[in-house]
Amino acid sequence: MRCSGYMMAGVTRLALLLAVLVSVVAALHAVAQPTTSVYLEDLTWTEVREATGAGKTTVIVPIGGTEQSGPHMALGKHNVRVKALAGKIAAALGNALVAPVLAYVPEGKSSPPTQHMRFPGTITIPDDTFDQTLQSVARGFRLHGFKDVVFIGDHGGYQKAMGRAADALNREWASTSVRAHAIGEYYRAATKDFPKLLREKGFKESEIGTHAGVADTSLMLAIDPSLVRVDRLHSAGNSKVDGVAGDPRRSSAELGKLGVDLIVKRTVEAIQRATTRR
Numbered sequence: 001m002r003c004s005g006y007m008m009a010g011v012t013r014l015a016l017l018l019a020v021l022v023s024v025v026a027a028l029h030a031v032a033q034p035t036t037s038v039y040l041e042d043l044t045w046t047e048v049r050e051a052t053g054a055g056k057t058t059v060i061v062p063i064g065g066t067e068q069s070g071p072h073m074a075l076g077k078h079n080v081r082v083k084a085l086a087g088k089i090a091a092a093l094g095n096a097l098v099a100p101v102l103a104y105v106p107e108g109k110s111s112p113p114t115q116h117m118r119f120p121g122t123i124t125i126p127d128d129t130f131d132q133t134l135q136s137v138a139r140g141f142r143l144h145g146f147k148d149v150v151f152i153g154d155h156g157g158y159q160k161a162m163g164r165a166a167d168a169l170n171r172e173w174a175s176t177s178v179r180a181h182a183i184g185e186y187y188r189a190a191t192k193d194f195p196k197l198l199r200e201k202g203f204k205e206s207e208i209g210t211h212a213g214v215a216d217t218s219l220m221l222a223i224d225p226s227l228v229r230v231d232r233l234h235s236a237g238n239s240k241v242d243g244v245a246g247d248p249r250r251s252s253a254e255l256g257k258l259g260v261d262l263i264v265k266r267t268v269e270a271i272q273r274a275t276t277r278r
C-alpha cells in the first residue's frame with residue numbers, strides 16, 4: 001500500500017512536471033511567434049521598427065478611391081481591391097509592408113458635379129490635397145526608416161499625380177538613398193493586360209468595357225464577391241445614367257483570378273526593377 005501510494009505520488013508529480021513544461025514551451029512559442037501580417041495597421045510600432053531593421057524597407061502605399069461602379073458593385077471596389085492586391089504583392093516581394101489604403105481621392109468636381117460625382121456615395125477631394133497627402137505620407141515613411149516608398153493606384157484619374165508626387169519627393173531626396181516610385185504597371189496590368197487576356201478568351205470589347213464591365217467585375221468577384229450584386233448584372237445602356245461602361249453579365253471569379261495573378265506578377269516585377277539599388 002505504502003509503496004504503491006508513493007509510486008502514484010511520483011507519477012502524479014511527473015505528470016504535473018510534464019504539464020508545466022508543455023505550457024512553458026507553449027508560452028515561449030507564443031512569445032517568439034513573429035507576426036506574419038504585411039499590413040502596417042496590424043503591427044505595433046516596435047514591430048515596424050524591427051521589420052525595417054531586418055530589411056523590410058519597402059512600403060507600398062495603396063491608393064484606392066470611393067466611387068460608383070454601377071448598380072452591381074459597392075463603392076469600396078478600389079479600396080478593397082488595392083488592399084488585397086498590395087498584400088499579395090508585398091508577400092511576393094518579401095521585403096515590403098503595406099500602408100493603410102488611401103480611400104479619399106480626386107473624383108471630379110462637386111459643383112456642378114462631374115465624372116463619378118454625379119452618382120451618390122462617390123467622394124472627391126481637391127487635386128493639390130491629394131498631391132500633398134502622398135508627399136506627406138512618404139516623408140513620414142522616410143523618417144521611420146523605409147528606403148523605398150511605392151505608390152500603386154487602382155483608379156485611373158490620379159496615375160499622373162502619383163508620378164508627379166514621386167518626382168517631387170525624389171528631387172527633395174536627391175542627396176539621400178531613399179526613393180519614391182509611382183508604379184504604373186499595376187494599373188496598366190488591370191486595364192490593358194487583363195482585358196487583352198480576356199479578348200484572347202473570346203470576350204468582346206463591349207463586354208470587357210472600361211468601368212464595371214467584365215474585367216472590373218471579375219476582379220471584384222475574385223477578391224471579395226460580397227461587394228458584387230450578381231442579380232443586378234446587366235448590359236450597360238447609357239453609362240451616364242447607370243455608371244456602367246461594358247457588359248458584366250459573363251463576369252466570374254475564375255476570370256478575375258487570372259487578372260489578380262497577372263496584376264500581382266507585373267507589379268512585383270516592376271517594383272523589383274524600380275527598387276534595385278543604384
Ligand SMILES: [Zn+2]
Nearest residue numbers: 065067155156
Ligand atoms: Zn475608378
